[in-house]
Amino acid sequence: MPKHILRLIVLIFGLLVVAVIGKELLTDKSFYRFGHYRADSVPEIAAQIPVLQTAASCQECHAERFEKWSVAKHKTVTCENCHGAALGHPQKIAKLPIPTDAVKLCTRCHEALTGRPDTQPQVEVPKHNKGRQCVACHNPHVPEE
Ligand code: HEC
Ligand code: HEC
Numbered sequence: 001m002p003k004h005i006l007r008l009i010v011l012i013f014g015l016l017v018v019a020v021i022g023k024e025l026l027t028d029k030s031f032y033r034f035g036h037y038r039a040d041s042v043p044e045i046a047a048q049i050p051v052l053q054t055a056a057s058c059q060e061c062h063a064e065r066f067e068k069w070s071v072a073k074h075k076t077v078t079c080e081n082c083h084g085a086a087l088g089h090p091q092k093i094a095k096l097p098i099p100t101d102a103v104k105l106c107t108r109c110h111e112a113l114t115g116r117p118d119t120q121p122q123v124e125v126p127k128h129n130k131g132r133q134c135v136a137c138h139n140p141h142v143p144e145e
């Protein structure tokens with residue numbers, strides 16, 4: 001066999017050995033337990049604490065606002081959509097932010113856009129708002145008021 005072919009075979013064989021050893025060493029022990037994924041990742045992900053606490057969690061302390069919001073048109077827009085993630089409130093974060101720039105917040109959903117569904121009321125902001133904050137006229141918790 002010519003020398004250069006022999007070298008090539010030795011090289012390929014060498015790489016194969018490295019690959020097999022590497023796979024043995026680097027594959028997590030739980031990898032094939034249930035299938036082609038790392039079984040340990042499932043309890044790891046399940047143990048994470050969600051940053052969003054849901055609107056129901058606000059009810060006990062902000063009862064009055066919750067009652068009004070839960071029957072109003074914004075009931076599909078959860079509290080944390082506007083006030084940010086509530087993990088740690090009120091224990092660590094005494095107060096959740098109150099959105100100061102309502103124009104920025106409200107136009108996220110209400111700026112007239114082609115392709116936005118008609119079920120989502122839309123306004124042409126420059127014409128509708130005339131530079132005022134939306135909450136000057138609209139109650140963010142009960143927008144139909
Ligand atoms: C265990 C009780 C509790 C829960 C649950 C709770 N809050 Fe609060 N929240 C408070 C207290 C107490 C304050 C401080 C009130 C104050 O100083 O006027 C506060 C303040 C706030 C403020 C700021 C009000 C202001 O005047 O600055 C916002 C916004 C807020 N909470 C939103 C929420 C939202 C949204 C949820 C649910 C995801 C929630 N809170 C859940 C007790 C709670
Ligand atoms: C569509 C956005 C939006 C949603 C949804 C929303 N908020 Fe608010 N919230 C605001 C804005 C904007 C303000 C400030 C109002 C203002 O400046 O007049 C505010 C103010 C507040 C305040 C304190 C200031 C005040 O007016 O007394 C609390 C507390 C609060 N929200 C709690 C909640 C809770 C609890 C929910 C869910 C049940 C909720 N919010 C849902 C936008 C929202």
Ligand code: HEC
Pocket residue numbers: 073074076077081082102105106107108109110119120121134135138139140143144145
């Ligand atoms: C995450 C999306 C979202 C955000 C943010 C949001 N809205 Fe809405 N809003 C909606 C949807 C969806 C509806 C329609 C609900 C329905 O009719 O069932 C609605 C309805 C309304 C309506 C119509 C009420 C009526 O009479 O039919 C007004 C006014 C309104 N929102 C104002 C605001 C204002 C002001 C803000 C900011 C403080 C805001 N919205 C933020 C999604 C949003």
Ligand code: HEC
Pocket residue numbers: 102103106107110111121122123125128129132133134135136137138
């Ligand atoms: C000067 C008061 C005022 C301000 C400021 C204002 N609105 Fe309105 N808005 C109204 C009135 C009045 C109506 C109901 C009559 C109409 O449809 O024009 C309305 C209606 C709406 C509707 C419902 C439209 C529909 O088709 O049902 C939406 C959505 C809305 N406003 C969003 C906003 C947003 C977002 C802002 C801030 C960028 C804002 N508004 C600022 C007075 C105001």
